[in-house]
Amino acid sequence: MTNSMSNVEFVKALIIQHVRPHVIDIIDQHQIGFEVDQNEIHLLLLALKNAGWIQMSYLSAIDWPGENKFEVVYVLFNWDKPVYVQLRTKIDRTNPVIDSIIQIYPGAKYYERECHEFFGIAFPGNPDHHKQLILEQWDDIPPLRKDFDPKAYSDRKFPQRTYTEDYSLSNSESTKVEKRKLRKQRAESLKGGKKQ
Secondary structure (H helix, E strand, O other): OOOHHHHHHHHHHHHHHHOOOOEEEEEEOOEEEEEOOHHHHHHHHHHHHHOOOOEEEEEEEEEEHHHOEEEEEEEEEOOOOOOEEEEEEEEEOOOOEOOOOOOOOOOHHHHHHHHHHHHOOEOOOOOOOOOOOOOOOOOOOOOOOOOOOHHHHHHHHOOOOOOOOOOOOOOOHHHHHHHHHHHHHHHHHHHOOOOO
């Protein structure tokens, strides 16, 4: 095994053999990131997998409403050359579609489902990408989009509560103190008294 910095350089050289990334981020000695075109993702994932990056660690998205884009992020790991590789690509936010990668990383099936559920991104090629995974019976826009309004959703879905300034504590602090004293007395009686 070589040192971490040469592993980062190895990944950089591997990616540059195949495409010209828009951005190369050497995050630290254990992480490198690349921003590439959407149509280059499958080529790079296959190249990385063949070079030993066999673990799909994560797949998610970032919402950039000001750019009308979603940034899809793939994170891979190689156990022999311990470097995390981050591939990022921007897709249209109005019609967010990117082909599934389950043919390359079968475990991405659930990441794609989660990404669809929370951002609304479609993954053609994944037969289950549209099925709900976490948010049962969700009927609003995906909740991790920045234009989702949690207060409006809550107001629409849950009854409004009013609170008055007059209230009484059902479990006041003095009651808690009494309960602690009783627990301490009981514990001491079980031990045969307090230790000296």
